Amino acid sequence: MLKKMTIVFMLLPLAACSIFSGPKTPADTGSQAANTNVQLGLAYLQSGDVQRAKQKLLLAEQQAPQATESQGAMGYFLESTGNSSEAEAYYRKAATLHAQSGAAQNNYGTFLCRSGRYAEADQHFLLALQDPSYLNTAQVYENAGLCAMQIPDASKARDYFTQSITQDPRRAVAWLELGWIDYQQKNYQPAQESFDHYMQLTKDPTSNALWLGVVLARALDNESVAGRYTLMLQTRFPNSDAYKALMRTKKLETQKKKKPLYY
Numbered sequence: 001m002l003k004k005m006t007i008v009f010m011l012l013p014l015a016a017c018s019i020f021s022g023p024k025t026p027a028d029t030g031s032q033a034a035n036t037n038v039q040l041g042l043a044y045l046q047s048g049d050v051q052r053a054k055q056k057l058l059l060a061e062q063q064a065p066q067a068t069e070s071q072g073a074m075g076y077f078l079e080s081t082g083n084s085s086e087a088e089a090y091y092r093k094a095a096t097l098h099a100q101s102g103a104a105q106n107n108y109g110t111f112l113c114r115s116g117r118y119a120e121a122d123q124h125f126l127l128a129l130q131d132p133s134y135l136n137t138a139q140v141y142e143n144a145g146l147c148a149m150q151i152p153d154a155s156k157a158r159d160y161f162t163q164s165i166t167q168d169p170r171r172a173v174a175w176l177e178l179g180w181i182d183y184q185q186k187n188y189q190p191a192q193e194s195f196d197h198y199m200q201l202t203k204d205p206t207s208n209a210l211w212l213g214v215v216l217a218r219a220l221d222n223e224s225v226a227g228r229y230t231l232m233l234q235t236r237f238p239n240s241d242a243y244k245a246l247m248r249t250k251k252l253e254t255q256k257k258k259k260p261l262y263y
Contacts, residue, residue, distance in 0.1 A: 033060075045076075075111070105128035
């Protein structure tokens with residue numbers, strides 16, 4: 001979160017959860033039918049059919065009550081529908097039953113971070129990274145970085161984001177956050193390079209990303225680029241906090257220029 005600005009730069013989204021754990025073992029697989037119902041339940045949830053989503057996920061839990069997938073999916077469903085306390089019970093159960101599962105630990109970590117329990121979340125992200133069979137470690141590092149930004153601990157966040165893009169250079173959010181950290185520390189050229197990576201990786205930059213593009217371009221005295229990103233921000237997100245903050249800044253700069261000099 002920005003220190004004294006009204007913009008929230010990036011929060012850990014529910015999409016950061018990874019329900020499926022990758023390679024299966026007999027102790028963690030559950031039934032194929034349960035996995036199918038998990039997939040169907042999540043698809044129904046995404047389409048807004050909450051009732052059918054719940055039916056499929058409850059069925060998956062009955063078919064494989066100890067499986068990481070069914071526990072994580074039900075936790076995700078409950079959190080998505082506003083039942084945070086019940087959701088935590090499922091995330092915690094999955095992380096306890098499958099202490100070696102990267103997916104279970106990552107899911108619980110993201111939940112804890114969204115709940116503001118940053119130190120606990122960090123512990124579970126580190127546990128997730130210890131699973132040699134877990135394929136989404138770049139995502140875990142990105143999640144851990146986003147959580148560190150909420151503390152805020154820019155140094156720890158930088159380390160995590162750097163690990164994320166080292167493992168997977170396509171992590172757009174990690175590039176964007178590195179750009180923001182460098183901008184905050186007035187390292188404008190490295191910030192611009194990270195921002196350029198982000199823009200190359202995404203077709204739909206967020207309002208806050210465009211805001212960063214504007215202020216970076218201004219810091220580097222590139223008014224044409226600043227104007228281009230300002231126009232994009234105004235066109236795509238005219239009612240966003242980012243655009244309003246940019247207009248307030250512009251207004252203050254104009255007032256300063258008009259302020260009379262006294263001798």
